[in-house]
Amino acid sequence: MNGDMLKRAFACIIFLAAVAVLLLRGVHVHTSLYDLLPTGGDSGATQLLERMARTSSRQVNVLIKGASEQEVLEQARKLSASLPEGVRPITDQSSLGRVCEFLRPYRFQLLSPRHRSALQQGDSQSLCDEALANLYSFVPLSLYPVDEDPYGFATSFLLENPLVRQNGFEPRDGVLLTRRGDVHYAYLPLLLPETAADSLEVLQTHMAAIAAVCQEEGVMLCGTPVHTWRASSSSQQAMGILSILSLVIVVALFLWVFSSVRGMLIMSMTLGAAGVVALGAAVLIHGSVHILSLVFGCSLVGISTDYVVHYLVGHHGERDAEISPALRRSLLLGLLTSTIGYATFYVAQVDLLGQIATVSIAGLAASMLFIFAFYPLIYRRSIPIKLVPGSLKLGEVAARWRMPAWLPWCVASGAFIVAVFQLPVCDDLRSFYRPEPALLQAEKELAQLNGMEQGVVTLVVRGADTEEILQRQEKLGAELREAGVPFYTSASAIVPSAARQKENFELVKNLVAAYAEDVPVEMPDTWPGPLLPEHLLRADSPFVSLGSLWGEGCGLVLVPGKYESQLESLPQHPWLEQADRFAELQNQVRQWRVQLMVLMGVVLALVLTVLSISFGVRSALRTCGPVFAGVLCVFGGLALFGVPLTLFHVLACYLVLGLGCDYAIFRATHELGSSITALAVLISFLTSWSVFGVLAFTNFSVTQDMGIAVSLGLTVAYVLSPAATGAAVRPCKALCESRK
């Protein structure tokens, strides 16, 4: 078996192994953005905050605006009746009915703050009057049969609860109502099925159905799923158009250069096979893959397009299909530099970056293996691809382009200086997203109505067990009221501590005994035991967000941001602290960005070292100049235009590094005036630009940032690449001769 056969057998084994891995282990692609967020060091509180974010990722808020209460209520009721299957209103009568039924055994121990305060103050006569009014009322005033709950304790507990009532809203007939000036509002919180949190497709289907029934004037939609739906739909639409545009440009380019699409077919097959191997490797190593790492990793695999282009252009019209030593050397060096670049992602110890590195390295290596193993065979059996005369002419023009070796370094230095002194940075995840004005307006109006216009302050209460957490939250609740905070949300406001429930039971028992004649109630003699938060979570109820307020070892208390100044007067407790998830995430993103920038420096140094070993220091410096300039110009360009540097710009620089290195290496290993090399580099640049550059025209900030950075960096690296031309020709020849 000769060497070529061995290569082909090895390539087949790798490909089949990847297919086997994919078939046996299955492809688990995560699409939820929450999976990407760092879990943070502090497990309990962070987990709760993540759970809260996950719960909110299923809640759609429908806000109906109208001139009268009747109008908005009617519209809300009509809308409720026409909701798509699987979507349910959180506060409708049936869910309230379900929770009523669930709380029935606990109705003598759950008291609203109003009733508890009346009982504690001994104002039993007013409670008795209220019970008699309930009993003899012509309209039922309680949610329970009046002889079961004549005092209305369980009814008030439910209807005055912060999670049912929401700040500033009145529950009425399953709809939350309020008014601001002359404008009346109906608020209808809806819950999407659990599968919508994990599947973008499910979320999009449900959101489209909801939007279809919410088309009437005055109906506004907001909430996390609406943002996800709008952003994903618009980006998918833009990406679809841009993908077609990219494809048209690439096909047109191949048709013009090679006068056939055979070259493109070969390239597509190579990229497809490399993609399978990349995915197989990622599944084998990481178990599952995130859609973002797959998309970004596969973009990096796109660098291997350059390898194909160099092979096809380098062998145009030749019968000799063997890869020349010079081309092999350039290809391997290109692969090595890219591998070094992406291997550093493992150092960051971030799962997403690790996945990107695996997909990219495996894909690039597989692509190279397929070129070496199969291209000479394919080429020999089919008619060699010919370049059209016009493209050859273009190659000659490009080859005439000269550049002094020092120029890239000057450009790189200038860009570096500008970047050091002027570059602003942005690590706030929220700024990466720019919602539509209408959606922003709906969010603003809802926040103004529920008193959250200045955001939410999250307090974390710690405790050894559920009881201790609830008791501490009750203590904090009293302190908050004393500090002038009239509204807050906490687990203890929904489920009191066991001690308080027992106390409530005794208070109610004394009252019932005192008015047994006027208001007879059948009440158990002994306390039936506490209602625990986990019990309530089992009930399919409007308390769905309770799950995110209470967890192991800690509980959350949410205070409207406008009361932040009042929080300063709260007494200090060792079990109480403030949590800011956005600040935490911002720190994490900053850490990633800085880490990647430092690693970028390490990669550039490593590439320089590898090229120095291969070509000598001087030649390596000439070769690296355009790449360094390309990467640094991204930073300098952003600084010059005052665009803040984001994590995604830095990630894009790795793409510039991978592609730019290939341009410089191919230029460096070929002599001055080599029109074939110049043409291959030009085609590589144009195909890469048409794929990545168009991203700059999307309206999604992440892809836009990457598109801008790649376009700028690649253009600079390509324009300055003639400075590297022929830099490594002599060292290569010397090496070949010494080997001979």
Added chain:
Amino acid sequence: MKRIIITLALLCHSAIASGAMPEFPVNKVTDYPALQMWIKQAPHTTAAFTMERTMPSGRILKSRGSFEYRLGQGMMWRTSHPVRNAMLITPAALTVYDAKGRELRRTDLQGVPSGRITGAFTQQMDPAFLKQMERIFDITCRADVQKHVLVLGLKARHESNDLRWMLLVIRKGELNNVYYESGRQGVTKVTFTNVRNGEKVPESPFEL
């Protein structure tokens, strides 16, 4: 069919009060003009009432007091025994006052069935209110001129409605009885006596 309703209303008081569901005709017969005429003739009604309620547990509650209806304003139920309180029902809200006239509770009625019924009566059976009522109830309104009886029957169209049915009986132009069944309150029978119809609605607000 009208005989069934009228017979039920007049002869089967005890059966209805004990929770039996009255038979409603399948075909709706809506004699709204007769009802509208009655309201027009008696825009201000005062009466004494006795109420007998059989609660879901089987316990019976009895109360008495006075009733006042004002076209365009609402209705006031003043209970004098066994508890002294007052309840003002307008299409917009239900307000409960204690014996000292202090507001005990206020519940908005916009959009809820009881608010619609009150709204329909206070607005002289305005078509808009009737339309809203028809969405919630099957309505039967029959007048027997010879016997001077007018009966209004409502039957909930949805099981989730707390108010399952209601019968209003007007005899010789005077409010006579109201029967209704509520899921939470049980079956209630209200009998009006000493009914006085005024031709003019007082301008002063309701007295507690």
